[in-house]
Amino acid sequence: MKKIDSLRELGLFDAKVPRYTSYPPANHFENGVGQQFQKDWLRAVPDGSDISVYIHIPFCKRLCWFCACRTQGTKTMRPVDAYVEYLRREIKTVRATLPRGIRMARLHLGGGTPTILSPATMARLLDDVFDAFATAPAFEFSVEIDPTEASDALLQTLVGYGLNRASLGVQDFAPKVQKAIGRPQSLDQTRSVITFLRDNGVTALNLDLLYGLPHQTPESFRQTLDHVIAMAPDRLAIYGYAHVPWMSKRQIMIKDEDLPSNEARFELATMAQVVMNAHGYRTIGIDHFAKPSDALFIAQQNDEVRRNFQGYTDDQSDTLIGIGASAISRFPDGYVQNAVATSAYQDRIDNTQLAGHKGYAMRGDDTIMSQIIEDLLCRFKLNTAKLHAQFPAQSAAVNACSLMLVRQYPDLFSVGKDDLQMRDWAKPLVRIIASSVDTFSRTNTGHSAAI
Ligand code: SF4
Structure with a gap:
């Protein structure tokens, strides 16, 4: 056969x-596992251990139709600035609950669009983060960057706070595909952000692509891969597009009949793997690729690749603290997710300082x-x-x-x-x-x- x-x-x-990306998957989190578990598990983090911190910024100036992220559109900065004040309060409470001697090994800003923040607001947030957490010697500070929404001033601010890895969303460069997913993004915009980052010493770059998008063909996707190879990121994620319009209402803008069949998706994924391997990228897990010099590939060689909410990682911390609306914290004994809607998250911070509202306590x-x-x-x-x-x-x-x-x-x-x-x-x-x-x-x- x-x-x-x-x-x-x-x-x-x-x-x-x-x-x-977690076990159990987040749709099995339970309402009874909330703030009390969050408090107890924060206190139980071993003093002197290294933790990772994830901060969620659930705002975007545009809402791409394919995207199932927890985010909301905004035309003004007022709700974003107000939200950041809540993040700063949550960071202070989390810090006060954790043992004194923990160190931050990783800081990751995701979204949504973290680069939507103004330089001054970003600086306020990062001042609080670095005041709260001493950094471990091999500290990694990474940010998800939308190349269409990242000013030089904001990028310069991030560089000033020690940004040393950037993850750029690309998805696909074919104009017909971009139109069908509501996400215009030119090659020049992407190249210019990459050049700015490299000129400022940020050389560890990930690019994110998607296969299985409307109107994608092996030929058009091969062209996107060629553009990406020319940009020479050291790491690449090529995820399968998840078409779940019953969960992500924006996706009803994408017509079922424009999507490739599952057999065609397999062909796209297989072709991408062959092309990336031929250009010196090694396959990591089901959908990541890394150059042999990249930390993720080195982790694979050492049998240390792990799975987390971002996909594959070389992060070895057993504790991940999620800050912000819908952010999930992972502890050795279970998971706690913050209230999902921004307003519900802010209400919880107002009323009870922490925002955990459901989760899962590991058992059996x-x-x-x-x-x-x-x-x-x-x-x-x-x-x-x-x-x-x-x-x-x-x-x-x-x-x-x-x-x-x-x-x-x-x-x-x-x-x-x-x-x-x-x-x-x-x-x-x-x-x-x-x-x-x-x-x-x-x-x-x-x-x-x-x-
Ligand atoms: S892809 Fe990025 S910019 Fe577009 S809606 Fe999702 S988080 Fe926002």
Whole structure:
């Protein structure tokens, strides 16, 4: 049987499965896990440990139709400036709740459009962040940048505060595709931001692309890839577009009939991987690519790639503090998500200083399942020896999981003494495999296509 037929038979073109940027996926967070858990888990972060901080800016001047991010459109800066004052209050409360000796290893500003802030507002926010948290020696400060909404003055401000990695949204350069997704962005705008960053010492650059967009063809996407290769980012994410108009109302602007079929999506993803590999980028997980000099590739070599809300990361911190509306904090014992709507978030900060409103407390086999799913997504394998050593009391769960995988997918794994390794041809199925060990997926609905 041809590889494509095997993938079809195993559900690649029909399955709707989570992306597993967390386990359990955020749609299984529970209302009972809110501020008290947030407070207890903040206090329980080991003194002296390194944490990561994520700050969410849920505002954009334009609302691109494809985008399912938690963000709102604004024409004026008044709501943005008001929101930043709430972020500053939340940062102070979080700082006061954490032990004194923690250090910040990562700071990431995402959105929405973080570069919508004025230089003065950004400086106020960053002053508070750096007052609150001492930085670890290998500190990384990264920001998501919309090249159409990033003034030189704002970029200069970020550089002044130590920006050392930037992530630029591109999606696709083809004008017909950009029109269909409501996101005009010229090559020149993108190149000019890249040049400014590099001239100012920010050389670690990620670009984000999407395959599966309306009107995308292998030829048009190949042209986008050629433009991107000429820009020479050291890291690239090529995500599959998730068409979920029932969750993201803006996407009703995108016509179903303009979208490539799931088989065509697979062709686009496969072509992108072949092209990027041919240009010296190594594949990381299901949708990232990195030059051999990039920290993510080095983490892969050391078996240290992890999965988080941004996708793949070399961040090793066990604690991620999410600041802002809808931001999710990850602790060793579970997750807490802040109130999602900006107004609800601000109400919570006004009334109770912290904004956690739902989450998940890990219990039973959740932690081991989370590790198994992260291993599958990051390494395409079940490292049974390591899992037995790490979770000696749950050996039965490891054995049951490996037995189920071998029985359910006899051709997909090579079985070694210490691990089950997915065969190369089967790797596109990894989210489907992960969903088969995920006890929550039995009640899942509404996810995006597996490819
Ligand atoms: S893609 Fe970026 S600029 Fe467009 S709506 Fe989403 S967050 Fe805003």
